[in-house]
Amino acid sequence: MERTTCCVVGGGPAGMVLGLLLARAGIRVTVLEKHADFLRDFRGDTVHPSTLDLLDDLGLGERVAALPQSRITEVALPTPGGGPPQVVGDLARLARLGVRHPYIAMMPQWDLLDLLADAARAEPSFTLRTSTAATGVLRENGRVTGVRYRTADGASGILRAELTVACDGRHSLLRSGSGLAVREFGVPFDAWWFRLPRRPDETGAMLTPRLGTGRFAVVIPREGYLQIAYLGRKGSDAALRARGIEAFRADVAELIPDCADRVGAIGSMDDVKHLDVRLNRLRRWHVDGLLFIGDAAHAMSPIGGVGINLAVQDAVAAARLLAPALRRGSVPGADLARVRRRRLLPTVLVQGVQRIMHRLVAAPALDGTLTTPPAAVLGLMRRVPALRIVPAYLVGVGPLPERAPAFARRPVRTPSPRSAPAATGADDGDGV
Numbered sequence: 001m002e003r004t005t006c007c008v009v010g011g012g013p014a015g016m017v018l019g020l021l022l023a024r025a026g027i028r029v030t031v032l033e034k035h036a037d038f039l040r041d042f043r044g045d046t047v048h049p050s051t052l053d054l055l056d057d058l059g060l061g062e063r064v065a066a067l068p069q070s071r072i073t074e075v076a077l078p079t080p081g082g083g084p085p086q087v088v089g090d091l092a093r094l095a096r097l098g099v100r101h102p103y104i105a106m107m108p109q110w111d112l113l114d115l116l117a118d119a120a121r122a123e124p125s126f127t128l129r130t131s132t133a134a135t136g137v138l139r140e141n142g143r144v145t146g147v148r149y150r151t152a153d154g155a156s157g158i159l160r161a162e163l164t165v166a167c168d169g170r171h172s173l174l175r176s177g178s179g180l181a182v183r184e185f186g187v188p189f190d191a192w193w194f195r196l197p198r199r200p201d202e203t204g205a206m207l208t209p210r211l212g213t214g215r216f217a218v219v220i221p222r223e224g225y226l227q228i229a230y231l232g233r234k235g236s237d238a239a240l241r242a243r244g245i246e247a248f249r250a251d252v253a254e255l256i257p258d259c260a261d262r263v264g265a266i267g268s269m270d271d272v273k274h275l276d277v278r279l280n281r282l283r284r285w286h287v288d289g290l291l292f293i294g295d296a297a298h299a300m301s302p303i304g305g306v307g308i309n310l311a312v313q314d315a316v317a318a319a320r321l322l323a324p325a326l327r328r329g330s331v332p333g334a335d336l337a338r339v340r341r342r343r344l345l346p347t348v349l350v351q352g353v354q355r356i357m358h359r360l361v362a363a364p365a366l367d368g369t370l371t372t373p374p375a376a377v378l379g380l381m382r383r384v385p386a387l388r389i390v391p392a393y394l395v396g397v398g399p400l401p402e403r404a405p406a407f408a409r410r411p412v413r414t415p416s417p418r419s420a421p422a423a424t425g426a427d428d429g430d431g432v
Contacts, residue, residue, distance in 0.1 A: 004030040004127070005326055007147055007161035009134045009174060011038065013109070014294035014311035015167035016116040020058070021319035023123035024408040027326045030159060031126075032149060034133035038110035038117075045109050045227075046305035049094060050401035051312050052101035057403060059410025063115055069107035070223045074206045075391065077373040085208055086378045090388035091396050097389075103205070104305070104396060106222055136177060137164065137290060144289030147174075163331045165318065166292045167311070170278050170299035178287055184280045185355055188363045190237060191275040191302055192230040197262050198222070212255040213368040219256060226259070228252070229302065230272075233366050237274045245269050277301055279354060281347060286336035293318055293339065298347045301354040303362075304395045310343075310350060316402035317342045323407065346400040353394065 006022055008015045011033030022029040047055075047064075055064045075089035094102040120126040131152035138146040138158055146160035166174040175182075198221070210217045220227040230252065232240060240248065245268050253260035266272065281298035285291060294311030301307075318339045325331040364370030381388055 001158045001160065003146075003160045004028050005162050005329070006030070007032065007159050007164045008167055009147060009164065010167035010169060010172075010294075010296070011035075011113065011117075011128065011130070012167060012169065012294070012311070013113070013116075013308050014315045015165075016113055016120065017054075017312050018165060018167065018293070018315035018319055019126060019128070020116055020120040020123070021316065021405065021408045022323060022326065023120055023126035025319070025323040025327070025405075026125055026407075027323060028125045029127070030161070031120075031128045032132045032134050032147070032159070033128065033130045036131045036152065038113040040110065045106050046308060047105040047107060047112065048306070048309040048398070049091070049099050049101045049103070049396040050398055051309045052105060053099075054312065054316060054402070054404055056100065057409050058119070060115065060119060064105075064107075064112070067107050067111045067115065068223055069105045070221055071205055072104040072106060072207050072221070073102070075395075076206050076208050077378060078208065078210060079378060080372045080375075085206065086373075086381055087206075087385075087388055088377065088381045089391040089395065090385070091392045093386075093389040094392055094396055097393070099397065102396075104207075106220065106227075109308075134168070134173065137174060142288065144287060162289075162329055163322065163326060163336075164290045166290065166296045167294050167315070168296055170280075170295040172292065172296035174290065175282070175292055175296050178290065178292075180285075180287065180292075181283045182280050183283055184278075185351065187277045187279050187301060188234055188358055188366055189231045190234050190277050192232070192237075192240070193273045193275065194228050194230070194266055194271050195222075196226045196228060196259050197265050198225045202226075209373075210256050211365050211371055211373065213371060214366055215251065215255060216362075216365045217252070217255050219259075228256070228259075230255075231362065231366075234277070237276075241269050241272075248272065275302070279351060279358075281351065285340040286333065288333050289331075291318065291322075291336045291339060293343075297340075298351070300351065301358065303354045303357050304350070306350055306395060306398065309398065310347065313346070313398070313400070313402045314339070314343050316404060319408065320402075320405040323405070343400075346398060349399045 005028040008019050008031045011031050015031055019029050019031040073092050074087050076085035076087045079086050092102050132149050134147040134149050136148045137144045144164055150156045166172055208219050215232045218229040249263040252263050278299040279301045285297045293314035321338050325335045
């Protein structure tokens with residue numbers, strides 16, 4: 001039987017950021033990660049301007065800038081007749097609002113998690129335990145007082161903690177056993193992720209959706225390859241795989257004609273990773289001694305790719321609000337409730353926008369009633385370019401960005417001036 005002050009279950013972005021921040025507050029924190037490392041493809045790889053600002057505040061900006069990455073500066077929609085795509089979101093304009101990083105950085109999530117883990121290990125009160133899966137919570141007198149765990153070699157044990165924070169994703173084991181009510185919102189589509197080769201002459205930094213009858217896709221430029229999000233009807237994974245790889249390649253070639261010459265790079269359906277898209281949130285985010293944040297509290301749609309960044313903002317708010325109580329060694333339920341109150345509004349707003357996009361774009365595209373982007377939207381963005389900053393801000397910064405608490409800040413090391421990398425993978429998926 002072991003003891004820590006805060007046990008964080010799940011070593012994803014929310015868990016690692018929370019662990020780092022609490023450790024910098026001098027609080028004993030142990031992060032349990034069930035995998036042996038962070039090396040898993042097609043996770044959320046989008047790092048938005050608000051998160052990049054946070055990493056600057058933590059003194060990690062130079063190290064983040066050195067990671068392999070591509071940068072998305074525009075979101076565009078295809079125009080009827082095959083003309084140039086119409087830009088509807090211009091992240092470069094965010095610089096006018098003082099945003100330090102007016103782009104979305106696309107980087108392998110494992111690189112970012114390794115960086116956060118290295119920074120956290122520099123703090124004497126931080127422990128990361130890999131190959132260690134939480135199997136349930138420990139309860140005493142109606143209060144959660146820690147977790148039971150099992151290691152990869154089959155050993156089991158108990159880790160006692162004053163507070164347990166569940167950061168174990170949309171399929172949270174701790175959430176399923178908490179008894180907390182979940183509000184589910186219908187989602188009309190699932191997502192499939194795969195890669196295609198990228199030609200040397202494809203140097204754009206533009207994220208571009210492609211619409212087709214019964215399906216649509218988003219082409220995401222990455223460093224050295226194209227990452228494709230293929231979206232189709234909910235629950236159709238078995239039927240899609242039963243049709244076979246040739247039929248799938250033909251669908252992709254029809255949907256993305258400029259990639260038709262390279263669909264053979266999809267070797268088999270094993271290269272196509274399925275994401276069961278969910279959109280939900282807990283009505284209450286805590287029970288006594290146990291808090292849920294990130295996807296464990298609110299699973300997000302991949303639309304906009306904001307899930308990872310909302311999870312990180314949850315972690316920052318939780319660290320700032322709970323560090324004083326954790327230092328005292330007692331965290332009352334009222335303090336846990338404050339985290340939900342702080343983060344509920346941005347969660348509801350973002351999920352509301354995602355539900356509107358599902359209803360106005362995703363569902364009509366899947367049933368064949370929408371085969372081109374709305375002409376009114378294209379025309380408005382063409383006539384009033386300044387409006388392109390609105391979707392850029394909502395996606396890139398969000399309704400309530402969190403800044404690092406004073407106890408976690410470190411001197412900012414400004415990266416050496418350099419040109420942005422040329423724009424170029426399933427647990428929870430990237431954003432689309």
